[in-house]
Amino acid sequence: MLTIFFGDMENSVYNTAVYFKNTYEPEWFDSALAKQMVKDIDKSDVLSGECIQSPVLGQIPPERLSGGVKTLLLMLNEPDKIFNASTCGDNCAKWILKIAESKNLTINLRHLMDFGKDTKFTIVVGNSGEIVHSMKELIPVASEYLNKMKQE
Template structure:
C-alpha cells in the first residue's frame, strides 16, 4: 500500500539525486518495471544496468536519468526508506501508485501531486491516519497538512 506523509519529515531523504548516485545498483535498471518507467518518463531504453539510450542525449549512465525516474527507482528498490517524491512530476504519479500496489512504501510530498481525476486508488495519509480513494477525497486531506506546513 502507498502511504504519504505531507510536509517535512525528519528521516526523509530529500536530495534523491545525490542519494541515487551513491546507492543505486545496476540490476535495478534491468527489472521489467524499471524499464517500463524509464521508457514512459524519459522516453529512453535500458541497454544494460549501466547504459541507457536517450533519444535526446544518446547513450547515458543511470546518473543522467531524470530526477523523477531516479526517485521512482529508489522508492521501488528501497521501500523501507522515505523519499521526497516532490522531485517527481505528475507524470510519475501512476508509477508511484503501481509501486504501492506491489509493495508497502511511504513517500514524502511537499506539494499536491495529481494521481488522476478518474483514478481509483488507496492511499494512507500518515499525518492523521486518513485513507483516500480518489483525488476528490485526497485533495482536502493533503491541503490540510500542506497548509499546516506553510504556517510553521
C-alpha cells in the same frame, strides 16, 4: 499500500539525486518495471544497468536520468526508506501507485501530486491515518497539511 506524509518529515531522503548516485546498483535496471518507467518518463531505453539510450542526449549513465525516474527506482528498490516524491512530476504518479500495489511504500510530498481525476486508489495519509480513495477525497486532506507547512 501507499502511505503519504505531507510536509516536512524527519528521516525522509530529501536529496534523491545524490542518494541515487551513491547507492544505485546496475541490477536495478534488469526488471521489466524499471525499463517501463524509464521508457515512459524519460522516453529512453535501458541498454544495460550502466547505459541508457536517450533520444535527446544519446547514451548516458543512469545518473543522468530525470529526478523522477531516479526517485521511482529508489522507491522500487529501497522500499524501507522514505523518499521525497516532490522530485517527481505528476507523470510519476501512476508509477508510484504501481509500486505500492506490490509492496508497502511510504513517501514524503511537499506538494499536491495529481494521481488523476478518474483514478481510484487507496492511500493512507500518514499525518492523520485517514484513508482516501480519490483525488476528490485527497485534496482537502493534503491541503490542510500543506497549508500548515507554508505557515511555519
